[in-house]
Amino acid sequence: MTTEEENVKNLREGYERWSTSKGDRDSVSYWMALVSEDELRWRSLADGAAGMEFTKVGSSKQDVQLYFDQLAQDWEMVSYTVHELVAQGDRVVMLGHCVWKNRKTGKLLDTPKADVFRFRNGKIVDFLEFYDTATAIAATT
Structure with missing residues (x-):
């Protein structure tokens, strides 16, 4: 059985790779x-909204890979900061802040960010991200 500490350690490593590499393929491979x-x-708070x-x-690894591929296609990471990781049982919450630039419009998304994970046997089985969806959607037009 995987412990809270192991889940936090794995996420901390993932976010470190994500933020320093600006979401490159190696960091995506780690998440996958x-x-x-x-x-x-x-899941994402925007829930497939226009733009x-x-x-x-998503309900498969293939869906998650598509999420990362399309994110990289549409958005460029400017910065990603993790403020804290909070764990209880099989859940870990990341509280942070990120800035993304829309590749088509050049507009910025500058938002607080919260990610909620649920783990089973050391693997992510549930993910939900919270951020300023109004600003994200506005940045796409």
Whole structure:
């Protein structure tokens, strides 16, 4: 059984790679290795809204890979900061802040960020991200 501490350690490593590499393929590969093969729910507050179609609900590793691919296609990471990781049982919450630039419009998304994870046997089985969706959607037009 994986402990809270191991889940936090794995996420801390993932976010460190994510922020320093600006979301490159190696950091995405690290995240994909944390995702469950057989049970998964991957969600975003934008929920597939116009201009943010990549945020539709995912239920497979393939869906998560598509999420990362389309995110990188549409957005350029400017900065990503983790303020804290809070764990209780099989859940870990990341509280942070990020800035993204829309590749088509050049507009910035500068927003607080919260990610909620649920783990089973060391793998992510549930993910939900919270951020300023109004500003994100506005940045796409």
